[in-house]
Amino acid sequence: MSEPKQARRYFVSGIVQGVGFRYFAQRTAERLHVSGYAKNLPDGRVEVYAIGTAEHLVKLRSALERGPWGANVSEVREEDAAIDSNYANGFVITY
Numbered sequence: 001m002s003e004p005k006q007a008r009r010y011f012v013s014g015i016v017q018g019v020g021f022r023y024f025a026q027r028t029a030e031r032l033h034v035s036g037y038a039k040n041l042p043d044g045r046v047e048v049y050a051i052g053t054a055e056h057l058v059k060l061r062s063a064l065e066r067g068p069w070g071a072n073v074s075e076v077r078e079e080d081a082a083i084d085s086n087y088a089n090g091f092v093i094t095y
Contacts, residue, residue: 003053005080007036007081010048012064014074021046021095024068025060029091032056036087041092050091 012021024040025048029073034052042049049060050060 001016002083003055005051005053005083006057007049007083008057008061009079009081010050010061011041011045011077011079012046012067012075013077014067014071015072016046016067017080019070019089020048023066025064026091026093028063029060032059034060034080035089035091037092037094049084049087051088054066088093 017040022040025038025046029050029052032052034049034056035052036050038048042053048060048064050057052060059076061076065073065076
């Protein structure tokens with residue numbers, strides 16, 4: 001029996017725009033079989049919405065806390081979220 005999926009929303013602060021953070025999040029999510037999206041926010045943060053197992057979401061958060069080369073993550077805020085079926089089949093970058 002497979003683990004149930006859940007959804008989380010992460011708000012990543014620091015130097016996270018203009019450094020390939022959304023693409024890093026997408027590659028990491030795809031490797032972990034997590035679906036959802038990443039997008040830049042007007043206030044300089046990156047929002048990552050993710051659907052996956054609890055174990056995979058923990059691994060994703062850990063990667064988001066590190067970020068790609070060139071990023072400087074100062075904080076990752078996490079919230080529970082409802083599963084949005086529009087993002088249940090893959091990970092995309094939205095604008």
